[in-house]
Each structure stands twice: as C-alpha cells, then as structure tokens.
Amino acid sequence: MIRALWTAASGMEAQQLNMDVIANNLANVNSSGFKKSRADFQDILYQTSKAAGTTATAGVEVPTGVQVGLGSRVASVQKVFTVGDMQGTDNELDLAIEGNGFFQVADTAGETLYTRAGALKKDSTGRLVTSEGFPLTPEIVIPQNATRVSIGQFGNVEVFLDGQSTPTQVGTIELARFSNPAGLSSMGRNLYAETTTSGTPEAGTPGDLGFGTISQGFLEGSNVSIMEEMVNMIAGQRAYEVNSKAIQTADEMLQMTNGLVR
Structure with a gap:
C-alpha cells in the first residue's frame, strides 16, 4: 500500500510541473516572438514480481508476467517553434x-x-x-x-x-x-x-x-493558443486531483489495515 502512496505522489509532482509550464505559456501570450513550451511525460521504474516467459509448470510458460509501475515523471520540457500570428x-x-x-x-x-x-x-x-x-x-x-x-x-x-x-x-x-x-x-x-x-x-x-x-x-505574435492552454490546464488539474484521491484512498486502506483486531 505504501507503493501506491509514492506512485500517486509522483503523478502529483509531474502535474505540478505541467501546470508551471502552462502558466508560463499563458503569462507570455502577448510576448512578441514567444514560443510555447510543452511538458512530455514518461513512466518510471517497474517492479517485476514474475517475468514474462518464465516456466510455470513443465512445458508451460507464463505469457505476460507481473509488473507494477512506480509512477510518472516529466521527461522533458521542450519549446514548440511553430510560427505565431x-x-x-x-x-x-x-x-x-x-x-x-x-x-x-x-x-x-x-x-x-x-x-x-x-x-x-x-x-x-x-x-x-x-x-x-x-x-x-x-x-x-x-x-x-x-x-x-x-x-x-x-x-x-x-x-x-x-x-x-x-x-x-x-x-x-x-x-x-x-x-x-x-x-x-x-x-x-x-x-x-x-x-x-x-x-x-x-x-x-x-x-x-x-x-x-x-x-x-x-x-x-506568441504561438500560444489560450483555448488549448486552458484545456491543458483543466486536464492537468483533474489529473492532479485524481492522483490526490489515490493517495487518500491508499491512506484509508492503510487505516483499515491498522484497525484490524485479532
């Protein structure tokens, strides 16, 4: 359960940086020649409980295995050099x-x-x-x-x-x-x-x-599209929200576990 806490926390951190990028784009919507930035995300390490292709019984291989991801991070923040109006x-x-x-x-x-x-x-x-x-x-x-x-x-x-x-x-x-x-x-x-x-x-x-x-x-002019950035902002906000909900849910499950009585 602790793994879920840190996984969701990495998602919140990534979305926070995403919001920083969006905010900078919007702040420069009237800056001449400004080029917007875009945050690119990637998943990070995986814990492998069972590798694909291992032998389960004689002559039988496991087709998919068991891998659990440990969250996401921002891989890069790149400038987009499309021509502005x-x-x-x-x-x-x-x-x-x-x-x-x-x-x-x-x-x-x-x-x-x-x-x-x-x-x-x-x-x-x-x-x-x-x-x-x-x-x-x-x-x-x-x-x-x-x-x-x-x-x-x-x-x-x-x-x-x-x-x-x-x-x-x-x-x-x-x-x-x-x-x-x-x-x-x-x-x-x-x-x-x-x-x-x-x-x-x-x-x-x-x-x-x-x-x-x-x-x-x-x-x-700036190549920032206010409409596009607002949509990205809403999507980023919801992603941040759902990750915080995952932390809350994991915490409640831990609380239930701690409350178990023999």
Whole structure:
C-alpha cells in the first residue's frame, strides 16, 4: 500500500510541473516572438514480481508476467517553434520572420544570441538594436539624416536620406537557423543561446533555401493558443486531483489495515 502512496505522489509532482509550464505559456501570450513550451511525460521504474516467459509448470510458460509501475515523471520540457500570428504595426522598424530562422544579436559580452522578436529600435548611434539594447549581427547603422527606412523581404536595408529621392542601401539583415531549434537554451527576454544539441547555427540571407523572409511593419505574435492552454490546464488539474484521491484512498486502506483486531 505504501507503493501506491509514492506512485500517486509522483503523478502529483509531474502535474505540478505541467501546470508551471502552462502558466508560463499563458503569462507570455502577448510576448512578441514567444514560443510555447510543452511538458512530455514518461513512466518510471517497474517492479517485476514474475517475468514474462518464465516456466510455470513443465512445458508451460507464463505469457505476460507481473509488473507494477512506480509512477510518472516529466521527461522533458521542450519549446514548440511553430510560427505565431503576424500582427501589423505600421512601425518601419518592426520586423517579422515568415518561415524559418532567427535574428542574430550580440549581448554585452559579445556572444551571439538568437531571437524571433523583431521589435527593433535605433540607439544613440543609429544602430538597429533589440528592446534590451543588443545590436543586430552583422551591425546595421541608420544615418542620422535618414527620413525613412525600407527593409525588403530579402533583408536588404535601404534608407531615404534628407533631400534625396533615391534610396541608399546601408546593410543586409542575416538570419540563422538550427538543425534542432528545440535544443536551444532559453535565456529569457525572448533570447536563445546555442547548445551542443541545437547544432551549429547556419547563417543565411532571408529568402535563401531553408530561410524565411522578412515582413516590415509586422511583429510575430506568441504561438500560444489560450483555448488549448486552458484545456491543458483543466486536464492537468483533474489529473492532479485524481492522483490526490489515490493517495487518500491508499491512506484509508492503510487505516483499515491498522484497525484490524485479532
């Protein structure tokens, strides 16, 4: 009976982590470029009382055996990199990637990080930077006398300078892609870092084979579905509830056993 207590407790613990994942998804429903996470579950050790295939009597084998599981656990929490809905903003520095790829930015230590959030700004020197002030890589600088910025679907950045009617190209946005984006390490602030399991980043121009294109004046919204997360929340709550009921039932059975009188 003690085994049932610990088995049900492992189920409650797994569902608690599942609820943490769902809560984080819902909290970021309005975060640009946010990618939802999903908890994957697996069963754990089994106690084998009788192995399948053992001999019961002469010439007779046990067909199935007796194995009792000891609960469940969360095997992984992975990011789901489906594309979110595109939201028009009419801001010339808001960019969305339609398809595969990440913007490349440099942090304060000079390390390259990756993001899908394209809400770019200009810093004091005219560089295109993220909301945290991290510049794009390769660096793109908008001249101070630029009156308008035009960013094409293939990443070419052109500006119209004051007094000029023809555009001047000041750079090209490059994207990076990974063979296993789910292996990226989430750094917060919509940033990801390369890991050994994500694979080596491959840089390329938007529109190249395997890379998405750029949409100016749009932001990629979160790929979180409120309806789906609410259903997952209800299912997780019920699973937590039924595991707690299993603990209660096991406790009552132990209480009955302890109350037996010779």
